[in-house]
Amino acid sequence: MHGAYHGEYKVPGGKLVVVDLDTEDGVLRGVRVAGDFFLEPDEAILEIDRALEGAPVDTDAAGLAARIDAALPPGTQMFGLTSEGVGIAIRRALAHATDxxxxxxxxxxxxxxxxxxxxxxxxxxxxxxxxxxxxxxxxxxxxxxxxxxxxxxxxxxxxxxxxxxxxxxxxxxxxxxxxxxxxxxxxxxxxxxxxxxxxxxxxxxxxxxxxxxxxxxxxxxxxxxxxxxxxxxxxxxxxxxxxxxxxxxxxxxxxxxxxxxxxxxxxxxxxxxxxxxxxxxxxxxxxxxxxxxxxxxxxxxxxxxxxxxxxxxxxxxxxxxxxxxxxxxxxxxxxxxxxxxxxxxxxxxxxxxxxxxx
The missing domain is CATH 3.30.930.10 (Bira Bifunctional Protein; Domain 2)
Structure with missing residues (x-):
């Protein structure tokens, strides 16, 4: 189910990142990251969602990426996905970007x-x-x-x-x-x-x-x-x-x-x-x-x-x-x-x- 905001971003040379989220009192809520990328370990996707929860809505893509990087389990492997790409997808969601x-x-x-x-x-x-x-x-x-x-x-x-x-x-x-x-x-x-x-x-x-x-x-x-x-x-x-x-x-x-x-x-x-x-x-x-x-x-x-x-x-x-x-x-x-x-x-x-x- 879509949140109030839906954003997509294809990482150049990589895969599609999709985000759905809501906002409340100036922060991100209910962030759900998905896509056709590869990610190990499996539970890292939940850590990404958790890391973004509560981030101020005016956080730029680099700031969102830093939150993700700080939360990922040691040894996390991303294929076709970058922390910055997730951050950009969120910025595009909040801006109601088109595809x-x-x-x-x-x-x-x-x-x-x-x-x-x-x-x-x-x-x-x-x-x-x-x-x-x-x-x-x-x-x-x-x-x-x-x-x-x-x-x-x-x-x-x-x-x-x-x-x-x-x-x-x-x-x-x-x-x-x-x-x-x-x-x-x-x-x-x-x-x-x-x-x-x-x-x-x-x-x-x-x-x-x-x-x-x-x-x-x-x-x-x-x-x-x-x-x-x-x-x-x-x-x-x-x-x-x-x-x-x-x-x-x-x-x-x-x-x-x-x-x-x-x-x-x-x-x-x-x-x-x-x-x-x-x-x-x-x-x-x-x-x-x-x-x-x-x-x-x-x-x-x-x-x-x-x-x-x-x-x-x-x-x-x-x-x-x-x-x-x-x-x-x-x-x-x-x-x-x-x-x-x-x-x-x-x-x-x-x-x-x-x-x-x-």
Whole structure:
């Protein structure tokens, strides 16, 4: 039987933790932890419940985890479960967080578009989700031109060699999320965005939300034979090194109600490392100690590790998402596209925005 509060949290790379609880006089009561994890000894589950009984309702996930750790019998073994994961599930219960399967997800996968339009679409679609006008959306990007995408707070001159960018016909655009620069070649990267209601990440710290929103793609990569993991704060890695970087932007809904999170990821399929290090100043630093200065080196983890064409990787990723959460084919509305084109022209395509941090 559910208590007044019900929360679920899938531990990244682990199992599902489910909690039901009540509150009374500002403390937790009747906490019951369950899930498909493994735990030895058997009675440790009762100790976890007891440890959480009476905890103040404003205790953060780390504080709840500390209570659990202090109460567990010596030699307790957890498989697919962490004390922190239980704490997060409780925070999500108290915040009335939603789950992936509570929504009717929509897929947008349009023909190639300009870099500035991609930046604008992220802003417009996430604002529409925040306002409740659009369902949660997975958008897979197709690039109409090579680009460097810099983070919202990065210095343009520190990141990009403008002469090299011009020489290679590479456009430089600035996105609305933080994080580092991305080097894009059409056909050689896989980029996607999730525009989700903020209810999906309620009770998660900023850092935990990255792992939570990346978990489905780790499963999709696993289905393709790639053992990948989340690497804090915003990377996806394998034994061959980093294969993807994520960034996020939070948006509030109209009149302060509701809100949404933009979570977008670029994955390296098969990138020309020489060209990248010519154009990205920071790339020279990052790659100088990795033996990638020799001619015609490529950053190609997804191509090499899957042996699949880029289109096949994308198809499998979409199929994996659909199998987990459901995913209907969608499209941009006329209004969304009009607004995005206007934003691309007046904001993301302007020197003023691109050089806002010179």
């Amino acid at each position: 992936w399967t509570d929504y009717d997800w929509q897929l947008i996968h349009e023909p190639p578009q300009s870099p500035a339009l991609h930046m604008a679409l992220d802003e417009v679609l996430t604002a529409e989700v925040a306002a409740g006008h659009r369902p949660p959306t997975l958008r897979v990007w197709e690039w109409g031109a090579p680009a460097v995408v810099i983070g919202s707070f990065q210095s343009l001159r520190n990141e990009v060699d403008p002469a090299a960018a011009e020489r290679h016909g590479i456009q430089v655009v600035r996105r609305i999320s933080g994080g580092g620069a991305m080097f894009i070649e059409p056909g050689n990267t896989i980029t996607y965005s999730l525009s989700v209601p903020d209810g999906l990440v309620q009770g998660l710290s900023f850092a935990d939300s990255y792992a939570y929103l990346d978990d489905w793609v780790l499963g999709a990569l696993g289905d393709m034979g790639i053992k990948a993991w989340y690497q804090p704060l915003n990377d996806i890695a394998t034994d061959a090194g980093k294969i993807a970087g994520a960034a996020q932007k939070r948006m509030v809904g109209s009149a302060g109600g509701g809100g949404a999170v933009l979570h977008h990821v670029t994955m390296a399929y098969d990138i020309d490392a020489d060209r990248m290090t010519e154009v990205l100043r920071i790339g020279r630093e990052k790659l100088s100690d990795k033996g990638t200065k020799s001619a015609k080196k490529r950053v190609d983890p997804l191509r090499r590790q899957t042996g699949l064409a880029r289109e096949a990787v994308i198809e499998r990723m979409i199929a994996s998402f659909r199998g987990r959460y459901g995913l209907a084919e969608g499209s941009l509305t006329e209004d969304e596209l009009t607004r995005a084109k206007e934003l691309a022209e007046t904001k993301f395509g302007t020197a003023e925005w691109t050089a806002r941090v010179p």
